[in-house]
Amino acid sequence: MEKGFDDIGYHFGIDCQGNIYEGRDVRLKGSSVHNFNTGVIGIVLLNNLTTAEEGADALALGRQSLEYLGFSTTNTIPAAQIDGLLNLIEALKSVFFIKNFSGHREYPGQTAEGKICPGNIGMDLVRAIRTRTDLLAPPNPRA
């Protein structure tokens, strides 16, 4: 709030214990996918699901160096977080007509972090969830 924002841009957040938090009212358009927010329910996993090489910046270089030295900097997704996400998707599907399930970076024209999000580990999860829930990849969205 002190940053001048009224709320957060996501409709839901899920932490590593599987707790689901409500963000922006789902009746309102989100601010989670630049220029593709219409008809989208934004869910953020409160976790870093990138691999070390993603980002091509100083942080990525540092992570790659640590990985080279044998220290893992890549998170695994807690089972409780995946369960929370699956439960939320099922709950939303019971109320809304949902066809697609997408990672942020699958939408064109995303900038900076949006080009990486949700990370390689996150995208593996997105694909697994599509298979499990019979949801589809985004149909070549346009702004």
Added chain:
Amino acid sequence: MKKSLVIITLILLTALFVGYYEVLEDAETRSVVFIKQSPTFQVKFRHLFANDADDKPLRQLSNEERQAVIDYCKYRLGVTTDLKTQDELEVCKQR
């Protein structure tokens, strides 16, 4: 005395030529520091489109938001504009 003068001059030059704006991406804010294209004592700028919301078209911008875009465009990008058309707004969306 001489040292103080140098420090004051440096502070003034920094205030005149260095600015910043905030970017909101993936639920995190970060500041982007930049060298102004022309001097002003305005240090904090707003980039209305540096977030994951859908871009507002020109007709939906308030007077305050238009002025923020004009300032950003002038001092960050070096583009002076009256922001009369959507094309002019598109130019000002650059980072």
